[in-house]
Amino acid sequence: MLGTLFRASRTVHLGVAGAATAIGFVVLLSLAPAVLAGDLPATRVAWVPALGLELSLWLDPLALLFAGLILGIGFLVVVYAAGYLSEDEPTGRFLSFLMLFQGAMVGIALSNNVVLMLVFWELTSLSSFLLIGFWRHTAEARQGARMALAVTGGGGLALIAGMLLLGQAAGSFELATILTRGAIVQASPLYAPALLLILLGAFTKSAQFPFHFWLPHAMAAPTPVSAYLHSATMVKAGVFLLARLWPVLAGTDLWFALVATTGLVTMIFGAAIALFRTDLKAILAYSTISQLGLMVMLLGFATPAAAAAAVFHILNHAAFKAALFMNAGIVDHETGTRDIRRLGGLARLMPLTATMGVLAAAAMAGLPPLGGFISKEMMLHETAQTAVLGQTWLVPLLATVGATLSVAYSLRYALGLYFGPQRTGEVAKPHDPGAALLAPPLLLVALALGFGLLPMLIAGPLVTATTAAVTGGAPPKIDLALWHGLNLALALSVGAVLGGAFLLARHAALAHRVATGHWVDAKRLFDAAMDALVTATRRVTLAIHAPSLQRYLLLLFATVVVLGLDGATKVGPVLTGGRATTPASPAAIVVWVLLLAATLTVVVTQRQRFLALVFISVIGLAIALAFVHLSAPDLALTQIAVEVVTILLLLLALHLLPKQPARLSSTRRRLRDAVLGLVAGGGASATAWAIMTRVRGDTISTFHWANSYSGGGGTNVVNVTLVDFRAFDTMGEIIVLGIAGLAIFALLEPAVRGAAGQRLRAWRDTMPHSPERHPMMFVMATRLLLPLALLVGIYIFLRGHNQPGGGFVAALIFAIAILLQYLASGYDWTDERRRIGEHPLIAFGVLIAVGTGLGSLAFGAPFLSSSFGYFHLPVVGEFELATAMIFDVAVACVVLGAVMMALAQLSHVAQRAARQPDAEGER
Amino acid sequence: MRALLPHPALSALLFLVWLLMANSVTPGGIVLGAVFAIVLPRFTRPFWPDRPRVRFNRALLGYALVVLYDIVVANFDVARLILFRRNRDLRARWLVVPIALDTPEAITVLAATISLTPGTVSSDVSADGRFLLVHALDVADPAAEIARIKARYEARLLRIFA
Amino acid sequence: MTAFDHLIVAPIVIPAVTAAVALLVMRRRRRLGAALSLAGCVAGLLAAVALLVTASDDAIRVYAIGGWRAPFGIVLVLDRLSAAMLVLASLLGTIVMAHAVITAADRKGWHFHPLFQFQLLGLNGAFLTGDLFNLFVFFEVLLIASYGLMLHGQGAARLKAGVAYVVVNIVGSAIFLVALGLLYGLTGTLNMADMGVRIAMLPSGDGGLARIAGLLLTAVFALKAALVPLHLWLPRTYAATMPVVAALFAIMTKVGVYAMIRVVPLVFGATTGEAAWVPSPWLAPAAIVTALLGFGGVLSGRGLRESAAFAVLGSTGSLLLVLAAWTPAATAAALFYLINATLAGAALFLVADVAMRRRGQYGDAIVPTPRFAGQDAVGLLYLATCIAAIGLPPLSGFIGKLLMLRATVDAPAQPAIWATILGTTLIGVVGFARSGSAIFWKPADGGAGLVSAERSRADLTAPAAALGAIVLLTVFAGPVSDWTAATARQVFAADRYVAAVLSSEAGR
Amino acid sequence: MSSAIDLAVAALVLLGAAFVLIGSWGLVRLPSTMERLHGPTKATTLGLGALLVGSVVFFQGKLGVWTAHELLISVFLFITAPISANMIAKVHLHRMRTGALVEPESIAGEPPAPAPDVDWATFQAPRDGSSASTAGS
Amino acid sequence: MIEVALHIALGAVALALLLNGWRLLKGPAIGDRIVALDTMVINAIAVIVLIGMIGGNDTYFEAALLLAMVGFVGTIAYCKFILRGDIVE
Amino acid sequence: MSLEFLIASAIGALVAGGVYLSLRARTFQVVLGLTLLSYAVNLFLFAVGRLTVDRPPLYAKGVADYADPLPQALVLTAIVITFGMTALSVVLALRSFLESGSDQVDGIADEEAES
């Protein structure tokens, strides 16, 4: 929302944010009476039906409570931020993140669809990441933000799984529906995993042990954020979730064991640490952890009364903890430090701040007459009702320990800051800040006080209604009061206060022991784990993804071999089919021997590259002969022509490459590759054998045969297939060739500059050369051959439709005829005599091919439909014209263009490099 | 005529080749062949700017017959050498043939002829274009062989390439 | 036939003509060529959208090229799946092309525009064709165009990576041909619909060969899709090429996925006996490792492009993992996620490009830099893109992941699938948070800001547009997911496809 | 008539094949490259020539099909074969001169120089303007 | 009679091919190998002609023609490579 | 020996050689390997139409026995495409060598350069 206002003034930012929040709060207040009276305002807009995700919002008392907290405190935080953030901070960015966060939190509170709630849930993680990292230049902010994101975002992912399972078990993603299906869910086998995953989400968000460690580091955020996120809102999302799903999830032994235990442990653990922190915000952060533990524990008890206690404590905690954070922020703001050891006796200098701070701390300590006292007593009362492992004393005792610790750290905060010897941090005479900083905490402290003095009036109806919403049952009868008579809870409470005072008195000694002890620091563990993860991942990633083509190919071949074996062996393999084999003539066997020998020789002589090329020629020749023998004249023609061009290409490249490089592979590797090659070759042989010996079934080429002449106008079925039945393939094929030409041009054109150009100029052939460039006989013969070859090419082209031949072979013949001129007379000589550039040839070829295709549309026929006719001219007689021949012209154009482009570019790259203007400068 | 057919000999060759390829003599084939025989030489003219004139005379016919005859005879001679002569008895020699022909085209034809008749292979030309290096598989008298080549082939070629 | 029936060839004709004309024009008039090329992209997009609208009536349209009816000729088939892929490719192509023109990346070497258009042609052809060999041909078109594009701008690292990319894919093409040959030898047909029918009727002794063919095809598609262990080519290729090209390549891996979605249910579907669902047992484990390695790579990436490349890898892994269940629901979810992953992957590279342009000598390395122009705006774009790529709310990646999770709720491998998807998301979140905070938050020592060549903000247009597409996908996630669900149903109703193709009136 | 054709065809084919074989046998048994170079010329000329003529006769006489492609094959071979031989000889000369030959030299030994201060083109670039030079044309 | 003659001829040519192959493998000079390859091409033409005659089919002659026309290009290129390194100057 | 055996074993030999060569550490050998592989693939693709001697697919009325034309058309397409790919890979190999001075593809040169 504020994103667009990035450049607007600070006042505008604050105004908009404050107003938006205030309006939201007011709207909420206006709905509150109805909600408390039992109304259930709701709205829904479909979003992703396939997911069961819809924008479904409702406002029940629990939602009201949370949304109210979020918006109310949110407004105060905006006001506070106005005083807190200096002029040069980017308020626009800050507030837009804050508003995003606020919106997401309200969304969690109001969601009536669990999937929607997940959306908001993860959004809060994200926006808190941005807020914690707001002061991004500091390492703590960045690390804190990342850690918060990792832990809460990660928990959120578990929550996603949990919620989806829950929805699956309940048969709906509508929260209202799910809440009514507790029995079904708890009976479902999905209950346990769902619960575990959901708790993971809740506990991480609410910083429950052992996921608590991110919260203190989130304190790197600006204080308004800490006040907001880490006291009032985000961390409570976990608690909210537990409360929200109470009717479906609570009440089982598993719930109790997990939730209550985690809460209790967290309560004690957080409090104990809080006691020994020296950073004000750290003290508050750990206290928050502890307090959250308390709430979680209460919800874990799964009784309505405990739920009521939790609800009331949520209210109290929101009030006093936000106030405390703001208080700490003021102190930090005015004194320049948050180190409690460097502060003291501030009460005289900052009386208003001190008053608020002391009152809020008292609420946190659970001292009367503040609301904190009431909720703590309710808590102690509930623990007294709870037996674990048959022991009734265990839980109350531990809870009292937690309470004791909380009294101690609260008092330490209040006394350490405001009383005792005067220490003022960085500043000589700090003083109370302006109204913007004072008013919000003041209001909150007043609230905390009100919760104690007039609990039933201020909070009674809300707590009652909310508790009912949490438990999903009838509104419980609750009695919020400071005095419930002399009972065990009061005794425990008093004990806690006394114990706390005692602890504080011995604090110095204890702190020394704590400081000298060896403690496992969760953050350091987390960091170490993260670093280890990153290092390990990087190592694995680098090791796996080494830039080795050999490895890529090895895995590819191995995969294919494994898959092939899997395919062949799973079902009973039948190797040889029923088709009669064809006896081989001696000539065929000889050609086969030559092919095998040549192949073997290529492999053996691979490092003598020139020789290997000679043997490649032999293989090509053998295959051409095989095609002749096996009734494939078109293939033979093509093979012969392509072979020549390929050899020229390879020779051109070889000229500039090392000719007899050293061996690189170890014997072991060569052995491995040989084995792999033999296995792959064996597989290929077996497959080929299997298919060749099978009786051929009915094939679509029967149709091609039958329709070649009547429908395609040609007797060479292969050619008709290429230019008619499957002309579309051919179009793609010539485009491939055209692209190859273009890509080769693009590769070689710039090769004469830069490093490649230098290398080309520095390159000296190691072979001694004959001084003769253009042998006379060769030159003369090629000049005679040019028109002859062109004529043959034309002939092969024209007859292609009916006899072996066609545009492709014709173009190759043209290309070879021209290349011969290059070979004989040199690049420059030939190049200046050429008539047509390769680029236009390719372009026009493609255009002609597509144009032929489109031409048929004009006649209402599909793309690339051919037509042909027989015409009669005087003298000439009857002849055939077919659109397929135009298509074949396109083929010839592209092939000629691409082949010429590839070879011409390659053939004179060295000369071009030598002629490069900067060639002189380099020497 | 000169503009239409810059190289009548080439055109004739192309026309003949076309008919051979077409495998039949139809009116259509003749028309097409004629078209190509006219167009291709013009199209490829830049690649052979100063083609020598070839005379269609008796020398040409005589030359062709002589060469064909020599090829057949030499084939049998060399076959005998390959089959029955021991390697150490072979009298392989380099022949340095001085040539009077003065166009590369004519020299090429001479060299090609020598190569086509088994037993002799044109291996190189001197840098000044005045000698042909011929490798002979088995000659008793190099001078006589050189004289034979000059008399039998070069003399006729001098009359064809005027 | 009405003129509208011919529209199906537009996605092939438009780029072909644009490429050829651009090739002719570019030599003398660069700007005009670029403008034509961009116009070609837009025209292609419009045609694709029109086809999408056409396909939404659930009919399967068959167009017999050359008038030769299936299975004898090559037919183009327009169904929901092909239409959706066409739109996705065209949209991506238009955005990327715009970025190339805006940032003048097209002038870093020769023939960018023809190669780009041919690349689109190859993609569109692959999506439309109903013939397996024709699919191979279009694979080759899109591959060789991608080789050219990948090498655009050159430089030692790019060339070196290019060699590996090209060679691996050439081998892949060879395997494709073997598989094709085997299938033709067994069934005597090349039309995919016909092939499925004929495989179902093979004598039992031929089952092994059919299985081999199916698995080889799977290997080929897996290679294109970069599925472990055939993924090794991807990270270097994508990281070494120009980011704008890599952005277009975001769809390349998806072509492999598309091919699997198209071919497996049709040719190796439920009725094909011994060959039924033949790739299944291999797919899921490979996909799990792919997702892990992909997002692990995001975590350990040293540069923005590298981590983006790994993110593409990871997303492919995730979606193949879900796809491997071979149910309509899973396929629907995977398709939705595929759309998101393509756009998000492209956006990642585009943002990386923008960052590189502004960070000068720091390039895309994940190290702190002095402040650079537009740091906040680029940072914000990066954040949003990462959110989409990794699948956090509120963008469509999240919806995609939720859909995938839901679709696999009943899958036998559900715990593994869920753990992989969610676990890799977490790894990715941590990874992107690291890279983002290092680049956009952490200041380098030495205070002065970077003076970058980039002054205008025009280069933010295309990434913003990609993001805009993602936002639209999010907002209209409902209709889109309905579409993908209908698409998946269509894909799995192979008999309908077969009936449409083989009984088509079209053709001779 | 038919038997005469049969006989002619058989004779021509066998003659051709014999020369092809003898040529290749020469390639195997002759002592060094230059001598071996003489073998294939038999295959090119009389070997293939006889086969091709046999083929013309065969198709005309036995199948009634007039084919003349065979003659074209000979035309092309007559143009190209001498060039191949020439180039291979040049390779041999070049290797011999640069001392790259490890195998026995030709029994003819080193070629004599054509004239004082003139060498063969393989060893000395053809002089401009001479008929051995193709530069400028 | 023709049948027998053709098969004998084909056998002879095949044997010739085998001899070429032997020389090709053996060398020893690069020139020997190139000669062997060149001869192999010529003999291959003979094979094609014979196959055509045996099958009574003149369809294959274009292959032979093409081989006669372009077969030597490879030979030349190999030679040029040895002589000059750069086959196109 | 049958023709089928000859072709099948030739395919196997070419595949074996192709696989081995393409696993070598330098680009040129890899290109040679690819060439062998493509020969093998073309032969295979051709062979799936079954082997037929002396029956080229040239249409004539009444002829029922002919070589399957379709695989031939496919192989033609494949040959052309393979040629394009070979050309590109050869040029790319050369270009890469010129740029970096190394024709190795085993990644070892890169690691040296990086360290």
Ligand code: NA
């Ligand atoms: Na050159």
Ligand code: NA
């Ligand atoms: Na001779």
